[in-house]
Amino acid sequence: MSEKPEVYGVNVDLQTRCAHYHQDIDVIAIKHYCCGKYYPCHLCHEETAGHPVVLWPVERFTDPAVLCGVCSLQLSVNEYLKTNTCPACDALFNPGCKLHLQLYFEV
Structure with missing residues (x-):
């Protein structure tokens, strides 16, 4: 397990x-x-960041961008989009999160 x-x-x-x-x-x-900075959701960012969101550009989808809260694995956008579970610990990710992709990533 890596440091969170x-x-x-x-x-x-x-x-x-x-x-x-x-x-x-x-x-x-x-x-x-x-x-x-990592935020659990777009609403947390909106309420606490003090600046507007900037979407992840497609050309940076290989950078670490998604954190598994169970084991601290950091996944790239591409890795996250291909799975519904953590590849390291098998924790199930909420499939509903992917309904909000346009709030975080260029799609």
């Missing part, structure tokens, strides 16, 4: 759940391209 980067937001727990999304399967955080 700091995750910013509202009432963030040890597995990256927040005040807005807190089901058992809400265990990812997304590094926001604009500030390089």
Whole structure:
């Protein structure tokens, strides 16, 4: 298990759940391209970052951008888009998160 980067937001727990999304399967955080900080969701960024979001550009989809809140594995956007579970610990990721891709990534 690697060291977990700091995750910013509202009432963030040890597995990256927040005040807005807190089901058992809400265990990812997304590094926001604009500030390089992990947030559990777009609402946490909006409420606490103090600046507008900048979407991850397609040409940077190989950079680490998604954090597994269970084991701290950092996945690239491309890796995240190809899976519904963590490749390291098999934690299930909320499939509903992918309904909000346009809030984080150029799509």
